[in-house]
Amino acid sequence: DDTMSKIRHASHAGSWYSADPQTLSKQLTGWLDAVPPPAAGLGVRAIIGPHAGYSYSGPSAGHAYRHINPEVVKRIFILGPSHHVYTRKCTLSSLNEYETPIGNLSLDKEVISDLLATGSFEVSSQKVEEDEHSLEMHLPYIAHVMKGRAFTIVPIMVGATSKDAESTYGSILADYIADPANFFVVSSDFCHWGKRFDYTHYDKACGDIWQSIEALDKRGIQAIEGGDPHAFASYISETKNTVCGRHPIAVMMWAYHHYAQGQPRLSF
Numbered sequence: 001d002d003t004m005s006k007i008r009h010a011s012h013a014g015s016w017y018s019a020d021p022q023t024l025s026k027q028l029t030g031w032l033d034a035v036p037p038p039a040a041g042l043g044v045r046a047i048i049g050p051h052a053g054y055s056y057s058g059p060s061a062g063h064a065y066r067h068i069n070p071e072v073v074k075r076i077f078i079l080g081p082s083h084h085v086y087t088r089k090c091t092l093s094s095l096n097e098y099e100t101p102i103g104n105l106s107l108d109k110e111v112i113s114d115l116l117a118t119g120s121f122e123v124s125s126q127k128v129e130e131d132e133h134s135l136e137m138h139l140p141y142i143a144h145v146m147k148g149r150a151f152t153i154v155p156i157m158v159g160a161t162s163k164d165a166e167s168t169y170g171s172i173l174a175d176y177i178a179d180p181a182n183f184f185v186v187s188s189d190f191c192h193w194g195k196r197f198d199y200t201h202y203d204k205a206c207g208d209i210w211q212s213i214e215a216l217d218k219r220g221i222q223a224i225e226g227g228d229p230h231a232f233a234s235y236i237s238e239t240k241n242t243v244c245g246r247h248p249i250a251v252m253m254w255a256y257h258h259y260a261q262g263q264p265r266l267s268f
Helices: 021-033 054-065 109-116 126-131 136-145 163-174 209-226 229-239 246-260
Strands: 046-049 075-081 090-092 121-123 152-158 182-187
Touching: 021 054, 021 136, 046 054, 046 246, 054 136, 075 136, 075 246, 090 109, 109 121, 109 152, 126 152, 136 182, 152 246, 163 229, 163 246, 182 246, 209 229, 229 246
Parallel strands: 046 182, 075 152, 075 182, 090 121
Antiparallel strands: 090 152
16 A cells, blocks of 8 residues: 555554553653743744653653644654664655654655755655654654644754754755744754763763763753854864764754854753
8 A cells, every 4th residue: 555655653662652542642741741831932943852762751851842832833843863874964754644653743745845856865765764763752742742733744864964064954944944833853862871882971070970971961052052053063072972963953053053143042
């Protein structure tokens, strides 16, 4: 069935998060309700959220997703890193829908077609899309928060992009920032620490190992909040911090940099 082949299946449901619609909805509601509502008039346009299994990342993701205003948002761009396939480019989907246990999400074929027309993007295979978890872990939250609304998604898998490429992709996406109906989700965890990640940076001046990691990540967050993509690139290059979404974060920062001509307001 051709229509079936155009759906990305929820390949990590039942392992990384619950495949049961009732359980999943109840968990998402609980995590969102545990977070105080955002300040009035904040008008958040982009969030960075984690992509670990929900038992680890569900509660913290709630802090990010509390900031989507479903009454305003009509299109959600999702930028996530590629964990399994090496590419120097950003890739787009040829599929029509992304499945979640609580409802499928429609891809914005028109915007994807416009992005492909720039010549800067590649197209993913369905297998690559289903193997990758960085975008999928955001889909149930999006489906839950946007329930009952008409909206589309634009999933973008970001490869091991150079700084120049990140600036180019940022300038392409900058065109979509002006419209408040467009919302941006960036998928990233921060420090992955330990021998299996080949990263054991420890500044004893900070106290325990976890305090050293926290200080390291906070420096990264400050670099992002500063809004200068060059400063964030310098931070990554100096610390080698294992921020898996560093490329999508950089693309988003460049987009705001181009849009606001260096005057973005980013905060966490």
